[in-house]
Amino acid sequence: MRHAILVLLQDQEASGYDLAREFANSIGLVWNATHQQIYLELGKLNEQHMVSYRHVPQEGKPDKKLYQLTDEGRAELIRWLKKPAGPARIRDAFMVKVAGGQLADTQSLLSELEQLAKQRRERLATFEALAKRLDDEGLEDNLYNYLTVRRGILDQRAWLQWAEEVRQTLEHASVGSATS
Known part of the structure; x- marks a missing residue:
C-alpha cells in the first residue's frame, strides 16, 4: 500500500x-x-x-x-x-462459494451472483466514464492512469461475461435436475 x-x-x-x-x-x-x-x-x-x-x-x-x-x-x-511485480494475489470469497457450490443452494448462489453483477456493472460504468474523461482531457497527460482504467474496464467486462456463463450453466443444471 x-x-x-x-x-x-x-x-x-x-x-x-x-x-x-x-x-x-x-x-x-x-x-x-x-x-x-x-x-x-x-x-x-x-x-x-x-x-x-x-x-x-x-x-x-x-x-x-x-x-x-x-x-x-x-x-x-x-x-x-x-523492480518486477510479483504475481497478483486473488482473494475472492464468491469464487470459493462457486467452488463449493455442490453443497450450496443454487438459487442463493444465483441471487448473490446477480448482486455482484450489479455492482460490477456500476463499477464498469464508473470506469468507462473515467476513461472518457481522461481521454477528453488528453491522453498525453493521463496515459498511465488511462491504461490502468482500461485494465479495470476489461476486468469488469470479463467478470460479467463469466457471470453470465455461470448463470446460464446453473439455470440449465437446475432445469436438468428438476426434470430428472
Whole structure:
C-alpha cells in the first residue's frame, strides 16, 4: 500500500481524505484501502521521511494535513517501479462459494451472483466514464492512469461475461435436475 500512496502523491500534495477518495476513484481499481489503513501508512511514511506534511487551518474543523512526496519518497518509488511485480494475489470469497457450490443452494448462489453483477456493472460504468474523461482531457497527460482504467474496464467486462456463463450453466443444471 505504501507504494500506492507514493504514486498518488507523486504529482501533487493531498490530505488523507483526498487519498482515500483517490483510492475509491482511481488506484482503487487495482488496490483497496480503508481510511484507517491510509492514515496508518501515512504515519509510517512520515516517520521514514518518505512524505512530509504541512498543516492547513480550517474554519470550525481541525487543521488539515497536506502530504507531499519527499526526495527519499521519490527515490523509493523509483526503486520500487524498477523492480518486477510479483504475481497478483486473488482473494475472492464468491469464487470459493462457486467452488463449493455442490453443497450450496443454487438459487442463493444465483441471487448473490446477480448482486455482484450489479455492482460490477456500476463499477464498469464508473470506469468507462473515467476513461472518457481522461481521454477528453488528453491522453498525453493521463496515459498511465488511462491504461490502468482500461485494465479495470476489461476486468469488469470479463467478470460479467463469466457471470453470465455461470448463470446460464446453473439455470440449465437446475432445469436438468428438476426434470430428472
